Amino acid sequence: xxxxxxxxxxxxxxxxxxxxxxxxxxxxxxxxxxxxxxxxxxxxxxxxxxxxxxxxxxxxxxxxxxxxxxxxxxxxxxxxxxxxxxxxxxxxxxxxxxxxxxxxxxxxxxxxxxxxxxxxxxxxxxxxxxxxxxxxxxxxxxxxxxxxxxxxxxxxxxxxxxxxxxxxxxxxxxxxxxxxxxxxxxxxxxxxxxxxxxxxxxxxxxxxxxxxxxxxxxxxxxxxxxxxxxxxxxxxxxxxxxxxxxxxxxxxxxxxxxxxxxxxxxxxxxxxxxxxxxxxxxxxxxxxxxxxxxxxxxxxxxxxxxxxxxxxxxxxxxxxxxxxxxxxxxxxxxxxxxxxxxxxxxxxxxxxxxxxxxxxxxxxxxxxxx
Amino acid sequence: xxxxxxxxxxxxxxxxxxxxxxxxxxxxxxxxxxxxxxxxxxxxxxxxxxxxxxxxxxxxxxxxxxxxxxxxxxxxxxxxxxxxxxxxxxxxxxxxxxxxxxxxxxxxxxxxxxxxxxxxxxxxxxxxxxxxxxxxxxxxxxxxxxxxxxxxxxxxxxxxxxxxxxxxxxxxxxxxxxxxxxxxxxxxxxxxxxxxxxxxxxxxxxxxxxxxxxxxxxxxxxxxxxxxxxxxxxxxxxxxxxxxxxxxxxxxxxxxxxxxxxx
Numbered sequence: 253x254x255x256x257x258x259x260x261x262x263x264x265x266x267x268x269x270x271x272x273x274x275x276x277x278x279x280x281x282x283x284x285x286x287x288x289x290x291x292x293x294x295x296x297x298x299x300x301x302x303x304x305x306x307x308x309x310x311x312x313x314x315x316x317x318x319x320x321x322x323x324x325x326x327x328x329x330x331x332x333x334x335x336x337x338x339x340x341x342x343x344x345x346x347x348x349x350x351x352x353x354x355x356x357x358x359x360x361x362x363x364x365x366x367x368x369x370x371x372x373x374x375x376x377x378x379x380x381x382x383x384x385x386x387x388x389x390x391x392x393x394x395x396x397x398x399x400x401x402x403x404x405x406x407x408x409x410x411x412x413x414x415x416x417x418x419x420x421x422x423x424x425x426x427x428x429x430x431x432x433x434x435x436x437x438x439x440x441x442x443x444x445x446x447x448x449x450x451x452x453x454x455x456x457x458x459x460x461x462x463x464x465x466x467x468x469x470x471x472x473x474x475x476x477x478x479x480x481x482x483x484x485x486x487x488x489x490x491x492x493x494x495x496x497x498x499x500x501x502x503x504x505x506x507x508x509x510x511x512x513x514x515x516x517x518x519x520x521x522x523x524x525x526x527x528x529x530x531x532x533x534x535x536x537x538x539x540x541x542x543x544x545x546x547x548x549x550x551x552x553x554x555x556x557x558x559x560x561x562x563x564x565x566x567x568x569x570x571x572x573x574x575x576x577x578x579x580x581x582x583x584x585x586x587x588x589x590x591x592x593x594x595x596x597x598x599x600x601x602x603x604x605x606x607x608x609x610x611x612x613x614x615x616x617x618x619x620x621x622x
Numbered sequence: 623x624x625x626x627x628x629x630x631x632x633x634x635x636x637x638x639x640x641x642x643x644x645x646x647x648x649x650x651x652x653x654x655x656x657x658x659x660x661x662x663x664x665x666x667x668x669x670x671x672x673x674x675x676x677x678x679x680x681x682x683x684x685x686x687x688x689x690x691x692x693x694x695x696x697x698x699x700x701x702x703x704x705x706x707x708x709x710x711x712x713x714x715x716x717x718x719x720x721x722x723x724x725x726x727x728x729x730x731x732x733x734x735x736x737x738x739x740x741x742x743x744x745x746x747x748x749x750x751x752x753x754x755x756x757x758x759x760x761x762x763x764x765x766x767x768x769x770x771x772x773x774x775x776x777x778x779x780x781x782x783x784x785x786x787x788x789x790x791x792x793x794x795x796x797x798x799x800x801x802x803x804x805x806x807x808x809x810x811x812x813x814x815x816x817x818x819x820x821x822x823x824x825x826x827x828x829x830x831x832x833x834x835x836x837x838x839x840x841x842x843x844x845x846x847x848x849x850x851x852x853x854x855x856x857x858x859x860x861x862x863x864x865x866x867x868x869x870x871x872x873x874x875x876x877x878x879x880x881x882x883x884x885x
Contacts, residue, residue: 505704505770508672509777510694510721511728518729519717523706 342568361573368558369405370577376403407581409472410554414541414585416476421483422533428484429491435503436495436517446492452485461547475552479540486539490532491525498524527596534589541585545578555581625650625813626671626781630680633666633837640666642837643680648815648830650780653807655828656817657856663837664817668785671815672698684781694721697774699803701786703766707759711750711769714758715741718776744772747809748802764795768802775806782807784816788823796820800827821853 321327345357365371376399401408401415431437432445455463460478468474498521506520522529548556555578562570626648633641641663648654656664669675670682673692682689684696697718705714719737720728727733745751748768753761758769767787774782784803788796800816804827807814818824824831831848833841833856841852 501700501702501704502706504674505698505700505773506717506720507674508692508696508698508783509718509773510692512721512725514725515720515728518725519706519720523708526708 339568343572345569360569361576364570364573365577368574370555370558370574371405371407371580373399373403373405373408404581406553406555406558407577410544410548410556410578410581411541411585413472413475413479413544413547413552413554414537417479417483417540417544418487418533418537420476420480421487421536424480424484425487425491426529429488430495430517430522432488432492433495433521435498435521445488449485449488449492452481453489457482457543458547458550461550461552470551472553475544475547475554478547478552479543482543483536483540487533487536490536491529494525494528494532495521530596531593534593538582538586538589542582545582625685627683628671628680629682631667631670631677631682632679633663633670633675634678639837641670641677641834644834644837644839645680646832646839646842648813650813651811653804653814653827653829654816654832655824655830656815656832656834657819657821657824657841657853658817658834659819659857662834664834665785666837667834668698668783668815668817671781672696672783674698694777695780697777697779697782699767699770699774699782699784699787701789703763703770705758705766705769705773707757709758710755711745711758711761711765711772712741712754714769715744715754715772715776718744718773719778721777740778741772741776744775745769747775747806748772749798762795763791764798767791767795767799771799771803771806775810779812782812782814784814786817786819789819796823803827821857 318327345360346354347357349355395402399408401412404411428445428449432442432449434442436442437445457478460481461474464474464477468477502524503516503520506516511519544554545556545559548554548558549560551557551560555574558574559571559578562568562574628645628647631641631644632639644663644667656667658664666675670677671684671689673689673696676690689696706717709717713731716731716733716738717728719733719740722737723733731738742751742754745754748771750765750768750772753765758766761769770787782803787803788799791799800823803814803816806812816828818828825845825848828845830844831841832839833852835856835858840855841848843852
């Protein structure tokens, strides 16, 4: 694609200049055709030089690519295609219908998802109908019967890790991100905050989980705290970058009102990035739910833990069922977050909840017809 | 009484001279229009008065105090409005008075009722009381600029600076904004500096004129002293034909009476 580009563009100026020349010839003499020729030749030469440059760059990247392939052992892999296909067969259990037609046995997935409460825990919420709750059971009522996360079973645990991590990490990310901006803290000192965030980012969330296990034990608590730490590093960094983009105008306007420094930061700077900060936070929430799956693998619970447990038992069908549950969780979170973000960004009049639900078929039909 | 005094203000950006030895005195309550083409130093002059820009040489005094940094007595209105798009017109107006309250008070809008009524009063002055709850971003350019004026008024300034307040507005909104600006500065007896580049608008609303050309002061006088020759002088090689409307054509707007009230 890169080699095609310069050629494609080089044809444009030539045809332009020809068109220009014919226009000119009808009105004036030939003596201004020479500078056009010169310019054309100079452009051609420039294009050729650029093409050589691109070629050199591509060769260089190819060389680096080969080097990295060698470093990762890809040039001489220890591949066992037979074993791989065999395990794939277990990932996708096939039943023969009428002895001939192969069908993917979705029932096996569904059985495991229901059996392990991967997506829904039927025990939650059963007592809600026993209104009013007994006073002694307030805690149980709020956190078990109204367990908004528990009702989603194992998926709820993973979702909870991602959500709590984002919630706990956000205020610190906001503080570190704002203070890490060069516009708020003068140059050498802002690196105290940027450096802290770099350090947090340098350690992946899964390692943070391992670090917190001695403190909170092996479980979702460690995972949530680890994700909160990860959020400070990543979300804070996005905040710093976002603050680099803001305009000077509103900052100066707040300065002329005689506002003090924190007020200038809040009204002049943060107010400009409010919407994008919320959008970035939602994006990080999406990522945090994915990280929730990853840290589950080391034993912190949730869907990730089920995956690795079934893998250890070599029950690949169950593992695949869990992967489907993960897929459903992640897709739901992303859909929710994307809709929310596009709603935040649009300046349109906000729709009420009732309108959101009742107007859905109509809007869906409108989108489909577009 | 002299309220604003500029003494030999010079500002250079590297090799470029933005202002060269500009001096003048302005008594309290005057409506001063600064004229000049783009790059003549109008914005620099206003930024120095507001304390946003430091002069390379010379001194500026407001109320006898040297201008070093921005302060609440001097409010500024910008060409690009520079209001907070995510907040309502009311919250924007309220933001003008943040120097009188602490951080948390201003962030959570816990100011006392007097302060909040002041913000609404300022919005009323610029004709936006009805639209107080509207988000600033969804307003028209002219309305946004009026929110900017309201914010400046809530600041309770003694001096109002306006840097090309109507340059990005259509003629109708520009007239509105200038009328409200003029009205507000009269009602509150503010000394107002406004840079403008349309001579017609300037003559209609201005009381005193300071002309800048290539950073030098080339004219300083009141509206009856501003002749077509002076305009030619300020605008240099630019064809000024049609830019100048004589007084006889605009006696109805009553600007002639204001000179007597301000002295």
